Amino acid sequence: MSRSARLLQLLDTLRRARQPQTGPELAQALGVSLRTLYRDIATLRTQGADILGDPGIGFEMRPGFLLPPLMFNADELEALLLGARWASLQADPQLAQAATAAMDRIRSALPLELRIAVDTSGLLVPNMQNDPPPEPWQAALRRAIRAEHKVVLHYRDQHGVPSQRRIWPFAMAYFERSRVVSAWCELRQAFRHFRADRVDALEDLGERYPQRRQALIQRWLDETGYTLD
Structure with a gap:
């Protein structure tokens, strides 16, 4: 060793x-x-x-x-690099910029050998021209999730019928060509998943929902059987 x-x-x-x-x-x-x-x-x-x-x-x-960043091994650095490259292409502009800045900060603290390994890594994330662009409200949603705030979604169902949903958002899932908001829906009194491409607008109400996000996630996991591993 x-x-x-x-x-x-x-x-x-x-x-x-x-x-x-x-x-x-x-x-x-x-x-x-x-x-x-x-x-x-x-x-x-x-x-x-x-x-x-x-x-x-x-x-x-x-x-x-x-x-300290210099204590990452080569495999860990490649994992971080791959994730940062994906986020720089798939996330909203603010998160994409943060991903690039984070890797730049880590890179600056690396010894020369590992810095060269990062610069010459063969792990690439292609920029697909037909990928859906990030929704303009993504940054606002991330802030609301961190603050445990209720939000109002201006949403269209599969038939295009509009509605307003008052929700307690706790997660956003990134799939290959789509994104989904996971939340407790006050209208349905149940957990619901909202397709991001059907959200016309999002409004942060600035009001904390009554349960902690960690508790909501645990309830959601218990009900759905999903795992976060």
């Missing part, structure tokens, strides 16, 4: 641990000597990892610490 891979594994082990890990426990898990383990911990600390503890007491990662 290369040293960079070993450092990444050490970070991941500390991040997943539910209680402080002793030096011997970590050394055994990584298959290294105690001396090597302590040297690796010192290296990670100099790179910004907030590792708490000392020999004889145990080590743990401060909750909320994010792994």
